[in-house]
Amino acid sequence: MNQDILSFYARSLRIGNDRAQQVGWESEALQRARFAALLTALPPGRRRERFSLLDIGCGLGELYAYLLEQGLTVDYFGIDLHQAAIEQAQVRFPNARFDCVDFLGSSSAQRYDLVLCSGGLSLRFETEQQSWSFIEKMYESSDLAVSFNVQSARALSAYGPSALRHDFWYCEFEDLARRLSELGVPMQLRNDLLPSETLVFLYKSWASGFDEAALSTLERAELAMQRRDYGRARRELEQAAHPQNERVQLLLAAALAYEGRSAEAIEHAKQAVALLATRLEAHETLIHLYLEQGQYAEAEAELSGLIAKDAGDPESRDNLRFSVHERLLGEQDALARACEAQAETETGRALLLASRALFDGAPARALSLLEQVARVRQDARPLPLEIAANMGLRRFDVAVRKCMALLDLDPHSSVARGAALTALRQLAAARRRSDVEATAVLELAQAHAVLGPIARRLK
Numbered sequence: 001m002n003q004d005i006l007s008f009y010a011r012s013l014r015i016g017n018d019r020a021q022q023v024g025w026e027s028e029a030l031q032r033a034r035f036a037a038l039l040t041a042l043p044p045g046r047r048r049e050r051f052s053l054l055d056i057g058c059g060l061g062e063l064y065a066y067l068l069e070q071g072l073t074v075d076y077f078g079i080d081l082h083q084a085a086i087e088q089a090q091v092r093f094p095n096a097r098f099d100c101v102d103f104l105g106s107s108s109a110q111r112y113d114l115v116l117c118s119g120g121l122s123l124r125f126e127t128e129q130q131s132w133s134f135i136e137k138m139y140e141s142s143d144l145a146v147s148f149n150v151q152s153a154r155a156l157s158a159y160g161p162s163a164l165r166h167d168f169w170y171c172e173f174e175d176l177a178r179r180l181s182e183l184g185v186p187m188q189l190r191n192d193l194l195p196s197e198t199l200v201f202l203y204k205s206w207a208s209g210f211d212e213a214a215l216s217t218l219e220r221a222e223l224a225m226q227r228r229d230y231g232r233a234r235r236e237l238e239q240a241a242h243p244q245n246e247r248v249q250l251l252l253a254a255a256l257a258y259e260g261r262s263a264e265a266i267e268h269a270k271q272a273v274a275l276l277a278t279r280l281e282a283h284e285t286l287i288h289l290y291l292e293q294g295q296y297a298e299a300e301a302e303l304s305g306l307i308a309k310d311a312g313d314p315e316s317r318d319n320l321r322f323s324v325h326e327r328l329l330g331e332q333d334a335l336a337r338a339c340e341a342q343a344e345t346e347t348g349r350a351l352l353l354a355s356r357a358l359f360d361g362a363p364a365r366a367l368s369l370l371e372q373v374a375r376v377r378q379d380a381r382p383l384p385l386e387i388a389a390n391m392g393l394r395r396f397d398v399a400v401r402k403c404m405a406l407l408d409l410d411p412h413s414s415v416a417r418g419a420a421l422t423a424l425r426q427l428a429a430a431r432r433r434s435d436v437e438a439t440a441v442l443e444l445a446q447a448h449a450v451l452g453p454i455a456r457r458l459k
Contacts, residue, residue, distance in 0.1 A: 028062075030194070031062060031118075032062075032066060033193065034118050034119075034149060034193065035062075035063055035066045035118060036066075037190075037193045037199055038116050038118055038147040038148070038149065038199065039114075039116070039147070040147075040201075041114055041116070041144075041145040041146070041147035041201045041203075042113070042114055042144065042145060046113075046144070047072060048072075049073070050073040050074070050075065051073075051074060051075070051113040051114060051144075052074070052075040052076075052077075052112040052113045052114070052143075053067075053074050053075070053076050053077070053112055053113065053114045053115075053116060054077050054079070054110075054112040054114070054115045054116070054141060054142075055076065055077065055078040055079070055116055055117075055118075056079055056103050056115065056116070056117040056120050056138065057079075057080055057081075057117055057118065057119055057120030058078030058079060058080050058085075058086075058089060058098065059080055059082075059085050059089070060085055060088050060089050060092065061078055061088075061089035061092055061093050061096065061098065063078070063116070063118065064076050064078060064089075064093055064096050065092075065093070076096050076097065077097045077098075077099070077112070078096065078097065078098045078099075079098070079099050079100070079101040079103060080098075080100060080101075081100065081101075081102060082100070083100045086098050086099065086100045103120075103134070103137065103138075104125075104130060104133065104134050104137060108141075110141070111141055111142065111143050112141060112142060112143065113142070113143050113144045113145070114142065114144060114145050114146070114147070115138045115139075115141050115142040115145075115146045115147075116146075116147050116148070117138060117146075117147075117148040117149075118148070118149060119149065120134075120148065121134065121135070121148055121149070121150055121169060122149075122150075122151050122168055122169065123167055123168060123169060124167055124168065124169045125169070128169070131169055131171075132179065135148070135180075135202075136183070138202075139183065139185065139202050142202075142204060143204060144203070144204055144205075145201060145202065145203050145204065146200075146201070146202040146203075147199070147200065147201050147202075148199075148200050149197045149198065149199050149200070150169070150170075150171050150176060150197060150198050150200060151168055151169065151170050151171075151196060151197050152170060152171075152172055152173065152195075152196055152197055152198060153170035153172070154172055171198075173189060173191055173198050176189060176198055176200065177189055180200065180202070183202070185202055185203065185204075186202070186203040186204075186205065186206045187200070187201060187202050187203065188200075188201040188203075189201075205227070205229075206223070206226075206227040206229075217236050217237070217239055217240050218236075218237075218240060218245070218247065218248065218251075220236045221233045221236035221237045221240075221248075221251055221255075222251070224236060225251060225254065225255065228258075230254075230255045230258040230259050231255075231259065233251060233255045234252065234255040234256060234259065237251055237252045237255065238252075245275075246272050246275035246276045246279075246282065249268045249269070249271045249272035249275065249282075250268075250269070250272045250276075250281065250282060250285055252265075252268040253265045253266070253268040253269040253272060253285055253286075253289065254285065256268065257289055257292070262289060262292060262293050263293075265289050266286065266289045266290070266293070269282065269285045269286040269289055270286060272285065272286075273286055273302075277309050277311070279311060279312070280306070280311045280312025280313075280316050280317065280320070283302060283306060283309075283311050283312075283320070284320055286302055287299045287302050287303060287320060287324065290302065291324065299324055300324065303320065303321060303324055306320070314345050314348075315345055315348075318345045318347065318348030318351075319381070321348060321352075347373055347381070350369050350370070350372050350373045351369075351370075351373060351381060351382065351385065353369050354366040354367075354369040354370050354373075354382070354385050354389070355385065357369060358385065358388050358389060358392065361392075363388070363389040363390070363391075363392030363393045364389075364393065366385060366388075366389040366392075367386065367389045367390070367393070370382045370385055370386050370389065380405075380406065380409050380410075383402055383405060383406040383409075383416075384406065384413070384415040384416070386402050387399055387402045387403055387406065387415060387416060387419045388415070388419070390402060391419050391422070391423065394426075396422075396423040396424075396426040396427050396430075396438075397423075397427060397437050397438060397441045399419055399420075399423045400420055400423045400424060400427065400441050400444075400445055400451075401441065401444075402416075403416040403417075403419055403420035403423065403451065404416075404420075404444070404445065404448050404450075404451060407420075407448070407449075407450040407451065408449075411449075411450050417450075420445075420451055420454070421454060424442070424445060424451070424454060424455055424458055425458065427441055427442050427445075428442065428458040442455055442458070
């Protein structure tokens with residue numbers, strides 16, 4: 001327990017002219033303004049329902065008084081380091097829960113919808129790391145959101161050197177943003193209440209800070225998809241007012257696919273194709289679903305009909321063809337059929353010719369064609385073919401480097417993963433023969449995010 005913090009509040013309690021000053025605030029008006037702002041961590045619709053709240057640094061219970069005035073139904077628990085403040089709060093509000101607790105040092109696993117701390121981070125802890133640990137613990141104790149305020153030395157210095165206190169913890173807006181971003185959680189920082197402080201809101205789910213009731217079903221579903229909450233997206237879409245809307249069908253297909261319900265996803269993608277015959281997006285979704293299910297003939301048939309339907313543009317259609325070819329590299333019969341297709345762009349034709357060269361057992365010719373592609377444009381499309389060609393030429397060091405490049409772009413690439421495993425085994429054998437290049441590539445692979453665990457197991 002920090003004795004300097006206890007001493008600060010003991011003095012404030014003794015000399016303050018009103019309840020706000022008795023807990024270190026300038027005035028009751030500003031104290032209430034902070035309460036109003038920090039409570040917006042929960043959207044209006046959620047605040048109208050019953051919710052639980054942990055008030056850290058509750059002082060004399062002024063937040064509880066404010067909640068009562070606002071007519072909110074709250075399961076409230078106020079904690080503070082200062083026993084005298086807690087005793088006064090209990091006398092004022094005998095029906096509320098208050099306790100003298102050192103939050104940072106407590107072992108309680110109780111969780112609350114909202115964890116709110118108004119002013120509790122204004123004073124310095126023994127170390128700055130304790131302040132960050134305090135914030136992390138608040139987040140762990142919340143089910144919906146956390147809200148708190150932090151003082152700014154830069155803003156306060158505008159009032160003169162005497163405005164800064166040695167016992168306060170100051171953290172600037174950009175430093176807060178940088179450090180809090182390391183938590184990797186949804187958050188909002190605001191500097192619109194007072195110039196001297198930042199309001200911080202940390203959430204357990206995306207966009208918790210606004211009322212989604214005002215959004216349409218489709219808008220809520222789109223948000224859920226972006227947040228990777230596919231179950232919620234599907235539930236929203238199943239209630240859509242216009243189920244034949246092409247966007248609804250496409251989103252339903254994507255949501256079902258992410259949930260592993262591919263057969264249902266394909267049916268919705270087919271409906272989207274029927275509604276959007278000339279738009280590539282619907283065809284692309286359906287083709288990728290076919291490929292995921294291993295239905296290569298269906299994917300090829302859908303692909304072959306794109307020109308007739310005039311869906312998309314030639315470049316986009318060739319990009320989609322390339323996706324099909326990548327998946328077919330290990331399927332010789334399917335690759336042979338795919339090689340009969342006609343590309344529409346120069347790059348697409350070069351990639352198809354390289355595919356045919358690989359199919360004909362001519363990896364050197366394939367690499368020569370792929371070098372032509374690289375001179376025209378730099379993108380990831382040639383990488384799967386380059387991997388296959390280098391494997392065919394037994395250039396395992398180059399193949400591993402290409403695999404790492406592809407996995408950086410697509411960590412789930414089956415082509416890269418399969419080839420890398422074979423190539424790494426060959427390099428491990430070469431390393432045992434003191435091959436310098438093999439050793440160097442293996443060391444790179446061991447440090448790679450995807451290949452590292454595999455490479456480190458090879459002896």
